[in-house]
Amino acid sequence: MLKTETPSSQHPDLDLYPVADLVSALVDDQLEAVSAVRAAAPDLARAVEAALPRMLDGGRLIYAGAGTSGRLGVLDSVELYPTFSWPHERAVGLIAGGAGAMFVAVEGAEDDAAQGGRDLLTVKVGPRDVVLLLAASGATPYVLGALQAAREAGALTLGFANNTGAPVARQAHIGITLDTGSEVISGSTRLKAGTAQKIALNTFSSALMVRLNKVYGNLMVDLKASNAKLLQRAVALTMRAAGCDEAVAMATLQGCDFHVKVAIVAIRLGIGVDTARERLDAVSGSVRQALTSGDPSP
Structure with missing residues (x-):
């Protein structure tokens, strides 16, 4: 069984906790997300260094995921414009089930590997692009289909997973494993697995933007003043x-x-x-x- 799906040995009587203890248990477990990203820092650094030449050559960041992972990818892509004036067309977020899946879960969409490949082809993925493949399990068919299409197109592929030895991390050019283990609420990867992915994406894209001269000192001097x-x-x-x-x-x-x-x-x-x-x-x-x-x- 995947680590992210394995029932946690901690807090087996979670449903009996007083609210204060319940909240503490959920908050404390999130600390493991930070540790998981810290352990993956060398791979994140490799990813930034590998992505930089393609961005300087006019490439795009393309995010592909399903469910929580897909929504986190779309979120990262959307926030690059107001924060760093990164052009909308150079940050593409793909989620299994289409744009509507951002708001309503599309059951079964994540199981369609062929659609993952088609979605990458629809946005005309190419060799200057960097494709971030996001899957807590590391084996989501939609994401693996997108990965295959990205590799065939010559794009740089970065595979993010929350389980060790996951296919998306093994098959990508650079695998980034965020080993968060079992969840307090068993199988709910929207908890610390999702938190670790959010931290990792923030870290990757922010570091990349620093290298692209979007920051002076530690000031975000290339923001888009839109409100x-x-x-x-x-x-x-x-x-x-x-x-x-x-x-x-x-x-x-x-x-x-x-x-x-x-x-x-x-x-x-x-x-x-x-x-x-x-x-x-x-x-x-x-x-x-x-x-x-x-x-x-x-």
């Missing part, structure tokens, strides 16, 4: 990174469509926003290099 909260965040980030007051930050941001990177370089160097944008374009969007005339060392 009031993010507009305020853009102003605060500009003030912090450029060492200016709110009025200067706001005026400069308004002149460059609230592109924080451009505003920082313009204010710090005392140049116009068009010139600042040109400097950034010349150094692949690196704020650090734009501020130092291409010298990456400071």
Whole structure:
């Protein structure tokens, strides 16, 4: 039996617990998710390094999963645009059962390996793409079908599983095993198995975006200011990174469509926003290099 399906030896009388103890048991078990991701950190680092050249070459991140895993993949793909201005068309989320499965479970969809392959072909997967295959069991047919199609197309494949020796991790170019073991509620992989996947996806995509110059220091300077909260965040980030007051930050941001990177370089160097944008374009969007005339060392 898969570890994720094996009944836990802890808390066999969970249904008898007082609410306070019940909540504590569920929360405490989540700590194992962090440990599982920490153990997989070397493989996550390998995945980032392998994915980077393909992203620099214009490739896409394509996520494929079923159920909870599929929803977590879609979530990661969707959040890359507001956080890092990563283009919508370069972050594709596929879930067994189609878009509607995000909201209503589509029974049996995960068992269709052929559909997994067809979905990858529908989005025209190619050799510049990076495909993240997500399955707690590591053997979901839909995901394995997507994996086969991705490999045949020459894409880089990253297999995420919560069971050791799982097919999706073995057959992918890089396997990332998040060994979370049995669940407090037996078989409910939306618990710590899902938590571990969320952490791993956050870690992978965020590290990749740092390497793609979406971050300056530890500031998210390439966000898309698409609502009031993010507009305020853009102003605060500009003030912090450029060492200016709110009025200067706001005026400069308004002149460059609230592109924080451009505003920082313009204010710090005392140049116009068009010139600042040109400097950034010349150094692949690196704020650090734009501020130092291409010298990456400071």
